[in-house]
Amino acid sequence: MEMWNNRKIAIGSTNPAKIQAVELAFAALSIAVEIVPVDVPSGVSPQPQTDTETLQGARNRAQAALQQGQADVGIGLEGGIQRTEWGMFLCNWACAITTSGQEGLGGGLRLPLPYDIAIELDKGRELGDVIDAWAGRHGVRKQEGTIGILTQGAVRRADMFRDALLCALAPLMHR
Numbered sequence: 001m002e003m004w005n006n007r008k009i010a011i012g013s014t015n016p017a018k019i020q021a022v023e024l025a026f027a028a029l030s031i032a033v034e035i036v037p038v039d040v041p042s043g044v045s046p047q048p049q050t051d052t053e054t055l056q057g058a059r060n061r062a063q064a065a066l067q068q069g070q071a072d073v074g075i076g077l078e079g080g081i082q083r084t085e086w087g088m089f090l091c092n093w094a095c096a097i098t099t100s101g102q103e104g105l106g107g108g109l110r111l112p113l114p115y116d117i118a119i120e121l122d123k124g125r126e127l128g129d130v131i132d133a134w135a136g137r138h139g140v141r142k143q144e145g146t147i148g149i150l151t152q153g154a155v156r157r158a159d160m161f162r163d164a165l166l167c168a169l170a171p172l173m174h175r
């Protein structure tokens with residue numbers, strides 16, 4: 001992994017939970033990097049409604065971060081929802097793109113959303129606002145996230161995005 005040390009990594013978000021996920025991922029790989037948050041558009045709806053739309057948001061952010069951050073690697077992390085016959089799930093995707101055009105994708109954990117949250121999302125509201133009201137908190141999206149609230153803190157948003165990012169980096173790491 002030596003070749004990855006001291007590279008400039010641009011993350012396409014200024015959300016602290018996502019920035020922490022990038023820090024955790026490279027720490028887990030024992031790689032020292034410079035992490036630069038850049039505010040970029042996701043290119044998808046503010047509340048992605050499908051797995052594919054969420055994945056595309058991560059790809060769009062990674063590409064925009066790479067260019068805007070003038071980095072070696074651009075990273076996009078996107079959260080969304082996915083409706084299934086078993087109910088509505090929170091989903092997350094990570095994408096990493098290098099200056100040579102290599103692209104890796106990684107999927108995060110799926111979490112079933114309680115019915116009273118799902119019906120609010122079906123009204124077109126954003127999960128960030130809904131979970132704040134549901135939990136009586138403010139800014140959950142920048143802290144432990146919905147997964148943190150619903151798993152009693154056992155799995156935080158940064159952990160979920162860390163693992164999805166490690167999966168996205170895998171294809172870029174092996175020979």
Ligand SMILES: O=P(O)(O)OP(=O)(O)OP(=O)(O)OC[C@H]1O[C@@H](n2cnc3c(O)ncnc32)[C@H](O)[C@@H]1O
Nearest residue numbers: 013015046047078079080126127128141145146147
């Ligand atoms: O600043 P950015 O990077 O946009 O961070 P965000 O918290 O808005 O996160 P996303 O855009 O990736 O998520 C898309 C929408 O889903 C919501 N969301 C996704 N996962 C969430 C979580 O774990 N907790 C709270 N809101 C979440 C969030 O409110 C967004 O409106």
Ligand SMILES: [Mg+2]
Nearest residue numbers: 042046047079
């Ligand atoms: Mg957002």
